[in-house]
Amino acid sequence: MIWVFAETVDGEPQPVVLEILTKARSLGEVEAVALGPGASRAAAALGAHGAGKVYVHEDPAFRDILAVPAVEVLAQLIEQHQPELVLFGMTYDGRDIASRLSAKLGTALIANATDLERKDGGIAVISPVFGGTLLVTTVARAKAPALVLVRPKAFTAEAANGAAAQIETLTAPPETGRAAARVLRREKEQAAGPRLEDAGVIVSGGRGLGGPENFSMLDELAAELGAAVGASRAVVDAGWKPYALQIGQTGKTVKPLVYIAVGISGAMQHTVGMKGAKTIIAINRDPEAPIFKLADLGVIGDVHKVVPQLIQEIRARKRK
Amino acid sequence: MNVLVCVKQIPDPNVPGKLDETSHRLVREGVDVVLDPGDEHGVEAGLQLVEKNGGDVTIVSMGPPKALDAIRKALSMGGARGILITDPALENADALSTARSIAAAIKGQPYDLIICGTESTDGYSGAVPGQIAELLGWPLLSFAKKIEVSDGKVTIDRQTDDGYDVVESPLPAVVTVTGGINEARYPSLRGIMQAKNKEVKQVSIQDLGLAGTVGKDALTQAVVRVTAAEARKAGEVIEDKGEGGKRVADFLAELKVI
Numbered sequence: 111m112i113w114v115f116a117e118t119v120d121g122e123p124q125p126v127v128l129e130i131l132t133k134a135r136s137l138g139e140v141e142a143v144a145l146g147p148g149a150s151r152a153a154a155a156l157g158a159h160g161a162g163k164v165y166v167h168e169d170p171a172f173r174d175i176l177a178v179p180a181v182e183v184l185a186q187l188i189e190q191h192q193p194e195l196v197l198f199g200m201t202y203d204g205r206d207i208a209s210r211l212s213a214k215l216g217t218a219l220i221a222n223a224t225d226l227e228r229k230d231g232g233i234a235v236i237s238p239v240f241g242g243t244l245l246v247t248t249v250a251r252a253k254a255p256a257l258v259l260v261r262p263k264a265f266t267a268e269a270a271n272g273a274a275a276q277i278e279t280l281t282a283p284p285e286t287g288r289a290a291a292r293v294l295r296r297e298k299e300q301a302a303g304p305r306l307e308d309a310g311v312i313v314s315g316g317r318g319l320g321g322p323e324n325f326s327m328l329d330e331l332a333a334e335l336g337a338a339v340g341a342s343r344a345v346v347d348a349g350w351k352p353y354a355l356q357i358g359q360t361g362k363t364v365k366p367l368v369y370i371a372v373g374i375s376g377a378m379q380h381t382v383g384m385k386g387a388k389t390i391i392a393i394n395r396d397p398e399a400p401i402f403k404l405a406d407l408g409v410i411g412d413v414h415k416v417v418p419q420l421i422q423e424i425r426a427r428k429r430k
Numbered sequence: 431m432n433v434l435v436c437v438k439q440i441p442d443p444n445v446p447g448k449l450d451e452t453s454h455r456l457v458r459e460g461v462d463v464v465l466d467p468g469d470e471h472g473v474e475a476g477l478q479l480v481e482k483n484g485g486d487v488t489i490v491s492m493g494p495p496k497a498l499d500a501i502r503k504a505l506s507m508g509g510a511r512g513i514l515i516t517d518p519a520l521e522n523a524d525a526l527s528t529a530r531s532i533a534a535a536i537k538g539q540p541y542d543l544i545i546c547g548t549e550s551t552d553g554y555s556g557a558v559p560g561q562i563a564e565l566l567g568w569p570l571l572s573f574a575k576k577i578e579v580s581d582g583k584v585t586i587d588r589q590t591d592d593g594y595d596v597v598e599s600p601l602p603a604v605v606t607v608t609g610g611i612n613e614a615r616y617p618s619l620r621g622i623m624q625a626k627n628k629e630v631k632q633v634s635i636q637d638l639g640l641a642g643t644v645g646k647d648a649l650t651q652a653v654v655r656v657t658a659a660e661a662r663k664a665g666e667v668i669e670d671k672g673e674g675g676k677r678v679a680d681f682l683a684e685l686k687v688i
């Protein structure tokens with residue numbers, strides 16, 4: 111039996127959960143575990159994407175305390191039902207829960223999966239390394255279940271024509287006695303435009319922009335294109351943009367139709383997160399920048415000249 | 431307060447890495463190794479906390495004897511002492527062995543806070559911090575873009591997709607930091623000189639009482655194949671002679687984006 115940890119927010123499964131279910135059902139029978147307030151509302155979508163059964167626990171502790179209550183309940187359920195494999199989305203919470211759980215159970219934790227296959231009766235996990243230039247296949251050697259963290263966007267979510275999932279509701283209060291990391295409040299930072307994960311077009315900036323103030327040029331370009339704004343690691347490390355916008359190995363994987371890299375050299379760290387884009391456009395001063403080896407269209411030039419002209423040009427064409 | 435910062439020595443991330451095709455191990459010979467740039471933010475975060483609250487920062491790493499260089503770099507930034515867990519049996523160890531070794535190396539010592547980067551730049555699984563937290567029974571406050579410590583509690587701003595969550599726990603705790611949390615300081619010349627005389631304790635798995643339970647005797651997973659990924663083909667590259675922006679606009683029009 112393959113299990114999928116179905117991370118939900120207010121009863122909505124995270125997109126990566128439906129992506130994973132779609133893949134998991136091609137590998138065997140699938141069940142899901144959904145924890146937190148509203149989790150039972152997620153059961154319909156989980157069933158539609160291939161879960162035959164959903165374990166649901168609605169306790170608010172799963173929402174309010176990081177990882178530990180989920181780890182306790184998952185460990186109990188795993189002991190009881192002995193799944194062969196547990197798949198998690200590689201999200202902030204997914205990673206915390208899976209890593210704690212692997213230490214608790216003494217099991218394998220294989221991260222950054224972008225594909226899974228049946229191999230010699232077990233499951234082999236494929237992950238990209240070195241900026242996606244190499245793919246390594248890893249198998250678990252420890253006792254079951256292997257825990258696997260799957261990168262978002264590795265698979266495309268598709269509903270199956272299955273029966274509705276059977277729901278098993280759990281009610282025993284989760285263990286929270288240990289020192290807990292508790293969420294005191296949630297702050298939303300207003301961002302214009304679509305989320306990186308959902309955007310058809312992404313405009314992404316790197317060190318070549320010269321300074322944080324020059325990002326406004328990209329914000330403007332993104333607004334004209336209805337695009338989301340992303341950033342390279344160099345820019346996030348320098349504090350110009352928050353980590354949530356970082357695209358790359360350390361950061362998000364995106365697969366937009368069009369990716370416009372501005373002042374980004376194309377270090378491996380970055381390219382692993384964006385080389386799945388359908389079309390890549392690069393603007394960079396350095397003709398040797400590795401990003402030009404990936405780009406469908408590359409412009410060698412000063413971003414401070416090319417980008418303003420591009421914005422002007424888009425505006426002019428819109429007026430026509 | 432006593433802060434422990436976990437660091438890792440990695441192949442220079444600016445140089446394309448290679449795997450040995452038969453052993454499936456990272457080729458380390460002839461490759462420059464550096465303190466993981468992500469860990470510099472962890473060291474900086476630790477230093478800022480003790481500068482404000484008193485105490486000092488201990489640096490711990492697991493790796494080959496050469497990993498001492500990474501510890502020295504962190505000490506030159508301002509760490510007080512180091513612990514290097516090194517043992518031939520730990521070569522190619524997985525994350526759980528790393529976490530078990532670090533947890534054992536600090537057992538019984540009065541650390542208030544362990545700081546790690548969110549993930550290493552080379553392996554990027556991000557598993558070790560959560561595993562250490564679980565083995566110690568401590569809370570994990572992850573993806574911090576801000577840390578504060580007061581009254582026996584640690585509070586962080588935890589990165590989310592659309593903002594941040596304010597998360598608090600009692601000490602001791604494990605915190606992971608994102609790149610944006612600070613700008614890491616450069617070691618001063620004086621710092622570099624002083625680091626040479628700072629104590630770095632080297633411990634083996636025998637010393638930690640872990641023989642047979644970590645490293646190659648306890649691998650939870652194995653790499654069975656390495657293949658080259660399909661490469662993307664380069665397209666047209668033009669030099670901007672005053673029309674570069676227009677060319678991009680034309681291309682976007684062809685793609686029906688505008």
